[in-house]
Amino acid sequence: MNTEQLLSKIRKFFRTNKRLPSYQEIATLCGFASKNAAFKLTQKLIDEGFLEKDQTGKLVPKRLFALLPNTGIVKAGFPSAATEELNDLVSIDEYLITKPESTFMLTVSGDSMIDEGICPGDIVLVERGRTAKNDEIVVACVDGEWTLKYYQKKGGKVWLKAANKNYRPIYPKETLEVAGVVTSVIRKYN
Amino acid sequence: MNTEQLLSKIRKFFRTNKRLPSYQEIATLCGFASKNAAFKLTQKLIDEGFLEKDQTGKLVPKRLFALLPNTGIVKAGFPSAATEELNDLVSIDEYLITKPESTFMLTVSGDSMIDEGICPGDIVLVERGRTAKNDEIVVACVDGEWTLKYYQKKGGKVWLKAANKNYRPIYPKETLEVAGVVTSVIRKYN
DNA sequence: TAGTATAGTGAACGAATGTTCACCAGTCAA
DNA sequence: TTGACTGGTGAACATTCGTTCACTATACTA
Numbered sequence: 001m002n003t004e005q006l007l008s009k010i011r012k013f014f015r016t017n018k019r020l021p022s023y024q025e026i027a028t029l030c031g032f033a034s035k036n037a038a039f040k041l042t043q044k045l046i047d048e049g050f051l052e053k054d055q056t057g058k059l060v061p062k063r064l065f066a067l068l069p070n071t072g073i074v075k076a077g078f079p080s081a082a083t084e085e086l087n088d089l090v091s092i093d094e095y096l097i098t099k100p101e102s103t104f105m106l107t108v109s110g111d112s113m114i115d116e117g118i119c120p121g122d123i124v125l126v127e128r129g130r131t132a133k134n135d136e137i138v139v140a141c142v143d144g145e146w147t148l149k150y151y152q153k154k155g156g157k158v159w160l161k162a163a164n165k166n167y168r169p170i171y172p173k174e175t176l177e178v179a180g181v182v183t184s185v186i187r188k189y190n
Numbered sequence: 191m192n193t194e195q196l197l198s199k200i201r202k203f204f205r206t207n208k209r210l211p212s213y214q215e216i217a218t219l220c221g222f223a224s225k226n227a228a229f230k231l232t233q234k235l236i237d238e239g240f241l242e243k244d245q246t247g248k249l250v251p252k253r254l255f256a257l258l259p260n261t262g263i264v265k266a267g268f269p270s271a272a273t274e275e276l277n278d279l280v281s282i283d284e285y286l287i288t289k290p291e292s293t294f295m296l297t298v299s300g301d302s303m304i305d306e307g308i309c310p311g312d313i314v315l316v317e318r319g320r321t322a323k324n325d326e327i328v329v330a331c332v333d334g335e336w337t338l339k340y341y342q343k344k345g346g347k348v349w350l351k352a353a354n355k356n357y358r359p360i361y362p363k364e365t366l367e368v369a370g371v372v373t374s375v376i377r378k379y380n
Numbered sequence: 381t382a383g384t385a386t387a388g389t390g391a392a393c394g395a396a397t398g399t400t401c402a403c404c405a406g407t408c409a410a
Numbered sequence: 411t412t413g414a415c416t417g418g419t420g421a422a423c424a425t426t427c428g429t430t431c432a433c434t435a436t437a438c439t440a
Contacts, residue, residue, distance in 0.1 A: 001387085018250050019209055022427065034389045039429070041387085056396085057428045060208050092282045096378055117307040117377065137379070187307065187375040188286060189327070191417085212397065224419045229399070231417085246426085247398045 001030050003044050010042075010051075020059040096184045102128045103183070106139065106148075113137065113148055116163035122187045124148065126180035137182040142172045151178065191220050193234050200232075200241075210241075210249040286374045292318045293373070296329060296338075303327065303338055306353035312377045314338065316370035327372040332362045341368065 009029045013021045021029060026038035042059070045051045052060040097103050108122045116137065118124065124139075132138045132151040139148055140160060149160035149170065160170040199219045203211045211219060216228035232249070235241045242250040287293050298312045306327065308314065314329075322328045322341040329338055330350060339350035339360065350360040 017244070019244075019248065023429090024426070032388070034391095035428085036390080036430085037388050053428095054207070054209075058209065092286060092376065096282060096376070114307070117304070117309045117312070119307045122307070183379055185375075185377040185379075186282065186286070189373055189375075213399090214396070222418070224421095225398085226400085226420080227418050243398095 001032075001041065003041065003048065003050075006030060006041050007045055007050055010045075014061060020061055096125055096186075098183075099127060102130075102180075104128065104180075105186075108148060110148070112162040112164050112167050114164050116150075118148070118163070118185055119187065122185055124182045125184045125186070127183050128180040130181045132178050132181050139179045139182065141175070141177040141179060142170055143174050143176075146179075148182070151181075191222075191231065193231065193238065193240075196220060196231050197235060197240055200235075204251060210251055286315055286376075288373075289317060292320075294318065294370075295376075298338060300338070302352040302354050302357050304354050306340075308338070308353070308375055309377065312375055314372045315374045315376070317373050318370040320371045322368050322371050329369045329372065331365070331367040331369060332360055333364050333366075336369075338372070341371075 006026070010021060010026065013025070013029060023035045023038045023042065026042060027033070027035050030038060030041070032038055042051065046053060054060055103125055106124050106126055108118055108124055109120055111120055118137070124137075126139050132153075134151065134153055136151050137148065138151040138160075139146065140151070141147075142160065147160065147170070149162055152159050152161050152169070158176055159172065160176070162169070196216070200211060200216065203215070203219060213225045213228045213232065216232060217223070217225050220228060220231070222228055232241065236243060244250055293315055296314050296316055298308055298314055299310055301310055308327070314327075316329050322343075324341065324343055326341050327338065328341040328350075329336065330341070331337075332350065337350065337360070339352055342349050342351050342359070348366055349362065350366070352359070
């Protein structure tokens, strides 16, 4: 039993049990008769940086949450069953959300951002309280109505631009309040 | 201390510690002097279906993973700080991935699917080993080259269609192998 | 051939785990 | 005023936890 196999087993356990195993459980997982064997082997994984410990000694998941292998560009070859065992696993949650406490999600209605690849029904993750830069996509309230648009600012004047030729730029008559900046887009089929 | 407050505290703990607290920890979390108070209160949460238990008695996270409030349609109003405490929290991982063992992710190159809102640099989640239906987006290998296209099948004949007028349909000369069906698209800004 | 890592066993430790039971103070309704 | 319900305390339990130490067998190396 090497560390790579162990990591794979721990991940499997985590995936089904939604928590990390104890050393006893790791031992049974590996077929060890002794907890200590699991302890030592796991310590190696920690040394290699794949795992962490609590103050209480409990194992803490590092980057093995959702466990999807990220396998490069489509055209540059293809993932085989072998590459799956690689350690470049990534949690989508962790990948997309850096500030969970100030991020929320919103379902998109309307096609005003369709040329940006944001379609009706898509979900956008919005980070609240970030100051928008030019050409960033923002969720904003213009004169009382909420929209999703490009943020535009020039010479102290602020307006919104759609990613759709059929829409005109929006110049606020009274108020323009930016609720947050779009950090990512998610679309789920069927 | 009511169950709603407790749930909020447990979520906060889970978010920072990446695991669920023990009853002792719940007690300190709530300011209780006795583990049993935490035990009883948590039991209510379980009865209400917000939490689950292991065979070993350990708490298991149910739907409170990534903890993003899902707040309806953009135009239909707006999330305030209050609505965040709602229980409609969702993990993106759980939301997008139903079969983690057969799902992998791929970075998109090329603009052949741009009218579908799939842009270069986007990440697609692909479910392997699913039989593709008509008009589903698939990752396929045609005559040795990997592409991302609509799957088309009529009368036993299979070909691929792009979501871009500048691309012609692809009819396989020799082989067409479907590696998987695209189940979702992810785009991250900056 | 001798010596040294390596990989696992087995026992032991104090502390923390989930769970149960008896108890208490307040609140509310009858 | 009584009695039940609620929300919490405190002690106790068997079990499991993380961790340490001494030991063994195998494999590799000099």
